[in-house]
Amino acid sequence: MKRFIQSYIGAVVLWVLGSLSMGAAISPWVYRSGKALAAMAETNTLPALLEWLGRACGKSEFDRFFDRSLLFSAVILMPLLFRRIKTLRSASATLPDVPGTGVSWKSAVLQLVTGCVIAAGLFWVMGMVLEHAGVYVLKTKTPGFLKLLPKVLLPAIGAAFVEEWLFRGILLGLWLRFARPVWACLGTSLLFSFLHFLKPPEGTMIGNPADVFAGFELLSKVLLHFTNPVFFVTDFATLIAVGLILSWARIRTGVLWFSIGLHAGWILAFKGFSEFYKDVPTHPIHPWGVGDSLRSGMVPLLMLGITAVICHFVLRWFPANPNKPTDSQVLD
Known part of the structure; x- marks a missing residue:
């Protein structure tokens, strides 16, 4: 300890x-x-x-x-x-560095765009298949481009850059100094998923919000939500898988560009799809198969697995990180 x-x-x-x-x-x-x-x-x-x-x-x-x-x-x-x-x-002083590698701006842009197209494309296709199956229906009123800009595009760019810099840049880098790569990826992904779901379930009520212990009351309800098996499998586990793919891509390439592209693509897909389509709550696939958005459920989890396989082969086109950390680089 x-x-x-x-x-x-x-x-x-x-x-x-x-x-x-x-x-x-x-x-x-x-x-x-x-x-x-x-x-x-x-x-x-x-x-x-x-x-x-x-x-x-x-x-x-x-x-x-x-x-x-x-x-x-x-x-x-x-x-x-x-x-x-x-x-x-x-x-x-004896703790080893876990260096990355620099890439040209052309390679950086190519990695970013490739990751974005793969993530957004696969999840949008999944959404279309689910819409054809009756899981989602087109909204009667769809937003214009100017409304999509602040709701979809800006969050995709901002969240992708900031979160990848924080989680796969700083935190994963720190974890790689302490643990083997597989445990570093898992630990970073668990923290990534946990922090994303630090919000109370819908309908949570607090008796007296002004009470001095109201914050701890709400925090206890937030943490208790993690014991819900449906939430754990359909939401929490899915985001862990997202974190694992992003961490692996960061270690494989030695830079953040491909991870940023994947992250931005996923946000573009599920936020953009949610602006045009709404779920059908009575469909039998809910809630285990698909949740209220494209980022939750067993079907999105399966699609993440397919995405990881495709990325495995696509990343062969890009130079591997020559400083990729191995178990021997980490102090036991």
Whole structure:
């Protein structure tokens, strides 16, 4: 245990636990402050930014304040994590580096576009097959391009770059210094999936959101949600598979471009498809076969397996990472 706490991964785990605890502790106070601002915005003339923020706070439920409190806590504690990592690096002069490899901008663009086309194309084809089977139906009102831009394209670009830099860049790199590649990929993917689902199930109620322990009450319900077998198999396991594919692609290529392309492609597919189609809740394939979107269910999990096989052969076209980590590079 002592060795784990004094490791890079121990520092990351402590950062996650600290962020959860701090976020749960401050969320009731953030909720009270937000509702107070909303009341002021209704009765007083405030600057435009505060007016907008007050209206947003007035419409938001406690879970949104909880989510923002977690994000704030993670950002506030991030410098402590980096400081701890810097200290560990200084004290571990014998710890091996796990280098990547540089690529030309042409190769980077090619990897990014290839990954995006593979991920988006396969999942959109899957969506069309499911639509033909009656699992989804076309919405009566579909959005125009200008509405798709902020809802689909911008999140795909932003989330892909930021999350790949954080999870497959920083965290996977740190984990590779502590564990063998297979365990590094699995550990990063578990954390990736866990953090994505740190939100309460739909319909979750909190008795008194202003109570000092309301954040911990909501946190307990969020964690309890992970014991739901349907959620665990159809949502949590699917996102773990996504994380494993992205981590493997990062190690295989030595850079993030192919992983960024895959990530962006998946977001484009499931967000774009959701803008045009809606699920049929009474279809017998729900909820195990397919969830409420293309990213949950056994069918998407199977498609992820097919995607991994295709990527395995496609990546042969690109130069392998000459510094690809092996078990012998990692300290036991």
